[in-house]
Amino acid sequence: METKETSIDFETSIGLWIGMTTKIVDYHLAEAIHCQGLDLSKEQMIILKKLYEQDGLHQNELAHLTFRDKSSLARLLSKMERKKYIFREQSADDKRANEVFLTPLGRQVYQKTRPIIKELIDRMEQNLSDKEKQQVIEILKKVQQNFLIEHKPA
Amino acid sequence: METKETSIDFETSIGLWIGMTTKIVDYHLAEAIHCQGLDLSKEQMIILKKLYEQDGLHQNELAHLTFRDKSSLARLLSKMERKKYIFREQSADDKRANEVFLTPLGRQVYQKTRPIIKELIDRMEQNLSDKEKQQVIEILKKVQQNFLIEHKPA
DNA sequence: TAACATTAGTTGCATATGCAACTAATGTTG
DNA sequence: CAACATTAGTTGCATATGCAACTAATGTTA
Numbered sequence: 001m002e003t004k005e006t007s008i009d010f011e012t013s014i015g016l017w018i019g020m021t022t023k024i025v026d027y028h029l030a031e032a033i034h035c036q037g038l039d040l041s042k043e044q045m046i047i048l049k050k051l052y053e054q055d056g057l058h059q060n061e062l063a064h065l066t067f068r069d070k071s072s073l074a075r076l077l078s079k080m081e082r083k084k085y086i087f088r089e090q091s092a093d094d095k096r097a098n099e100v101f102l103t104p105l106g107r108q109v110y111q112k113t114r115p116i117i118k119e120l121i122d123r124m125e126q127n128l129s130d131k132e133k134q135q136v137i138e139i140l141k142k143v144q145q146n147f148l149i150e151h152k153p154a
Numbered sequence: 155m156e157t158k159e160t161s162i163d164f165e166t167s168i169g170l171w172i173g174m175t176t177k178i179v180d181y182h183l184a185e186a187i188h189c190q191g192l193d194l195s196k197e198q199m200i201i202l203k204k205l206y207e208q209d210g211l212h213q214n215e216l217a218h219l220t221f222r223d224k225s226s227l228a229r230l231l232s233k234m235e236r237k238k239y240i241f242r243e244q245s246a247d248d249k250r251a252n253e254v255f256l257t258p259l260g261r262q263v264y265q266k267t268r269p270i271i272k273e274l275i276d277r278m279e280q281n282l283s284d285k286e287k288q289q290v291i292e293i294l295k296k297v298q299q300n301f302l303i304e305h306k307p308a
Numbered sequence: 309t310a311a312c313a314t315t316a317g318t319t320g321c322a323t324a325t326g327c328a329a330c331t332a333a334t335g336t337t338g
Numbered sequence: 339c340a341a342c343a344t345t346a347g348t349t350g351c352a353t354a355t356g357c358a359a360c361t362a363a364t365g366t367t368a
Contacts, residue, residue, distance in 0.1 A: 013275045014287055015179060017294040022176040023221050024301050025169060030326090041353065060316060067177050072355050074318060079353085096316040096363045121167045126300050128293065133168055136293045139286050140171040146280050147178050184356090195323065214346060226325050228348060233323085250333045250346040 014143070025124060032116045040109060044080055047073075048102065048110040049117070051086065056099045058091065085109055168297070179278060186270045194263060198234055201227075202256065202264040203271070205240065210253045212245065239263055 029042045040048075043066075050065055051057065057065070063073040077100060080086045085106035091097040102110070125133060183196045194202075197220075204219055205211065211219070217227040231254060234240045239260035245251040256264070279287060 013279065014282075014290055014294075015275060015278055017291050018172060018175055018179070020221065021172055021294045021297055024298055025172070027326095028301050043354065058316080067174065068354090069356050070317065071319075071357080074316095076354075078318095091316095094316080094364070098317075121169060123300050124169055124297055125167065127296050128168075132293050132296075136168055136290055137171050139282065139290045140168075140175045142281055142286075143175055143278055144178055146277050147182050181356095197324065212346080222324090223326050224347065225327080225349080228346095230324075232348095245346095248334070248346080252347075 018140075018143075025120070028123075029116070029120055032120060033113070036112060036116060038109060038112060039083060040085075040113070043076060044085070045113050045117075047076060047080065048085065048106060048113065051100060051102045052107065052110045055101050058097045058099060059088075060097065062100060080106075172294075172297075179274070182277075183270070183274055186274060187267070190266060190270060192263060192266060193237060194239075194267070197230060198239070199264075199267050199271075201230060201234065202239065202260060202267065205254060205256045206261065206264045209255050212251045212253060213242075214251065216254060234260070 026042065029045075033040055033042060033045060046066055047062065050062060059070060059073055059077065062077075063070045066073065068076075077086060077088065081088065084103055086100055086102055088098040088100055091099050128136075180196065183199075187194055187196060187199060200220055201216065204216060213224060213227055213231065216231075217224045220227065222230075231240060231242065235242065238257055240254055240256055242252040242254055245253050282290075
C-alpha cells in the first residue's frame with residue numbers, strides 16, 4: 001500500500017480534546033487554590049483528600065492510588081511534611097514501609113479545599129445532563145481499556 | 155443550610171476520568187516514542203508537528219497553539235535547537251520576535267513520529283463508534299465552555 | 309541457614325511547567 | 339519628539355514527574 005501524504009488528524013481526534021480539557025481544568029483548579037491563599041499545589045491537595053479518606057496509607061499505596069511514580073510521591077510528601085500537613089511513621093509490621101498520616105493542620109487545610117473541589121466539579125458539569133456525564137465516562141473507560149488490554153497484532 | 159459531611163464525589167465526577175485518561179495516553183505516547191529510539195519528548199514531538207504544518211511561526215504563536223506559557227515554550231525550543239531539530243531566526247519585521255523553522259533533521263525526525271501518532275490515535279479509538287467519538291468531543295467542548303465563559307454569580 | 313530475589317523508599321539526573329522580573333523593541337500619546 | 343505602555347522573548351525560582359541506581363528490609367529457595 002502506498003504511503004500517501006495523508007494528514008494526521010490529531011486535531012479532530014479525541015486525544016486533543018481530552019488533553020485540552022485536562023489542561024483547562026488543571027489550570028482553573030490551581031488558580032482556585034491560589035485564590036484561597038492556600039499554600040498547596042493541586043497534586044498535594046489530592047494527597048490530602050486521599051489521606052482524609054484513609055489515614056495511615058503506605059507511600060506505596062498512595063502512589064498507586066494517585067497514579068504516580070513512587071519517587072514523585074516521596075518528594076510530594078517531603079514537601080508536605082516540611083509544611084507540617086502530614087507525617088510519616090515507620091510501619092511496625094514492615095520496617096521498609098512508611099505509614100502516612102494527616103496532622104491536625106493537614107486536616108484543617110483539607111477542610112478549606114473542600115469547597116474548592118465542589119465548585120470545580122459543579123462548574124465542570126454545570127451544563128451537562130446526567131446522561132451526558134454517564135456517556136462520557138463510559139467512553140473514557142473504553143479508551144482506557146484500549147491501553148490496558150494487550151495490543152492485538154494485526 | 156447545614157454543612158453535612160457530604161462526601162465529595164470526585165471519584166464519580168467526570169474530572170477524575172478525564173485526568174486518568176490523559177495520564178494513560180501520555181504514558182503510552184512517551185513509551186512509544188522511546189521504543190522507536192527517538193531522542194524526543196512527546197511535547198517536543200507536538201512542536202515538530204506544528205512546525206511541519208506551518209514553518210516560520212513565532213514563538214508567541216507556537217506557545218498559544220500548544221497551550222503553554224511562552225517561557226515553557228522557549229525552553230522546549232532551546233533543547234530542540236541544541237539537538238538541531240529547529241532553528242530560530244530574528245524576524246525582519248519585528249526585531250523582538252523569532253521565527254522558528256524545522257531543520258532537515260527535524261523534518262526527518264518528524265517523519266519518524268508520524269506512524270507513532272497514527273497508531274496512538276488508532277489504538278485510542280479502536281473500539282469507539284463514530285457516534286461515540288462525536289459525542290465525547292461535544293461533551294468535552296461543553297466542559298471547556300464552562301471555564302471559558304465568565305463564571306455566573308448565583 | 310545462606311544465597312538470591314523482591315520490595316519500599318530515597319536520591320541523582322533528566323524532563324516539562326508557570327509566574328514574576330527583566331531586556332529590548334515596538335506602539336501610543338500628550 | 340519624548341515619555342509611557344505594551345509586547346516578544348529570556349531567565350530565576352518554584353513546582354511536578356519518571357527512570358535508573360541505590361539501601362535496607364523482607365521473602366524465597368536450595
